[in-house]
Amino acid sequence: MTPVERAQMAMMLEVCAFPKPGNVDRCHDYDDTRLEHFLASTILARPALEMAAEKAAGPGEIIHRAVALTNTHRGGNTHFGAFLLLVPLIMGDGIEGARRLVATTTVEDAVEFYRAFQETSVRVNPGDELDINDPGAIDELKKRELTLYDVMLHSAPRDMVAREWVNGFHLTRKAADLLKQFGCGQEAVVETFLFLLATEPDTFIVKKHGEAVAVRTMEHALEVRSGLRDIYDLDEELIGKGINPGSIADIIIASIYIALGEGWEWDC
Template sequence: MRRSESAQIAMMLEVCAYPKPGNVDRCHDYDDTWLEHFLASAILARPAFVAAENRSAGIGACIKDAVSLTAVHKGGNTHFGAYILLFPLIMGDGIDGAMDVISRTTVDDALSFYEAFALTEVRMNETDELDVNDPESAQYIRDEGLTLADIISYSAAGDMVCREWSNGFALSRRVADFLLASPDGKQAIVRAFLSLLATEPDTFIIKKLGREAAEWTMIRAKEVCAGTYEAEDFDEECLARGINPGSIADITIAGIYLALREGWDWESLQTV
């Protein structure tokens, strides 16, 4: 299978995995964003993934291309964080290569990324200095000679997806290792997701609802992992509170991608 296809399959497997508390899955839509929107994105992003695989465009242009290609549906931005992780992993064919790709990003990559960002409604931290809706940001990037890696590292403190670029994809790796060590194929995706949710505050939740909500989510996820609380009940409570762990979902996609590339068999159904 081509790397572009593994990325698409990773996006598909992640969104189908059920029950994935707080997030869209095969049994839950949000009012404005449905299972079908996530799947349409997985289908329509392909040319950008192929360009990354062939290295026929820079990483910033690839991310912008993926955002444009998938902006044709009404489900809004479905995978911006996942693109930030998948593109270096595709271009570099794994984590080591991805870190090399990241180290070589340019000012042009940063500018394309900002153009991509402006097409989405991704939430900024209030402390973020560079506002995508401010035309002066582009000038500032040029004046300061900021690369995409610089931009992403500015966001790393408050964004666990961006942090993956500086810590060698630590959490993506953890998800991949979890899956590779599990004998029960796609059924392990929910457990990998929950194990991350139990130990890492989701920065998407923090941006949307504050740190307290993210910590509540961790405590509940721990209980689900310990078997003292039902995943289905957790799911309902997340939906009622408007909690969706979007960043951990993005990292889960990157982890699935890595695992697929390293031979993980999502179709295995051995009993755990």
């Protein structure tokens, strides 16, 4: 399986796994984003993923390209965070190479990333001094000579996907190991997702609903892992309230990509 195929498989396997409390999967849609939107993005992203494999441009431009290709359906943004992880992992041929690559990003990478962000409806933290919605944000990046790594460093305290760039893809590595520990196929994906949900406050939930809801979601996931609550009950509750752990889903995609390259079996 090529790196591009592994990336597409990772995107597909994550969204199809069931039950993943709160997220779109084979049994749950949201009104504005459905399973087929995620699957369409998996297919539409291929030219950008090929650019990453060929190292045909900088990571910022490739992330922008991936977002542009997949922002062509009515489902809105589906994989922005996943592209932020997959592109350096593909370009770096794994986690070690990705660590080196992100440290050498440029101001132009940051500019392309901001341009990609401005073409989506991705949630951001209000009041950020580098507000993506500020028309002068790109000029500020250039003025301060901020690289894409600098932008991720700035965002890391409030965004767990950005945090992966600055902590050496720590959760991606951990989740890839968990996938192999939990076995194979869909059950391993669900168990890994639930583990992260019980131990990490999902920053997409924080942005959308506040920190208290993110912490409460962790507690509920821990109850499921402890056998005190039914996973299907939690899934229905989160779906009903629109509480979707989107950042954890992005990290699961990256971890599946890594695990597939290390021999993890998806079709057991």
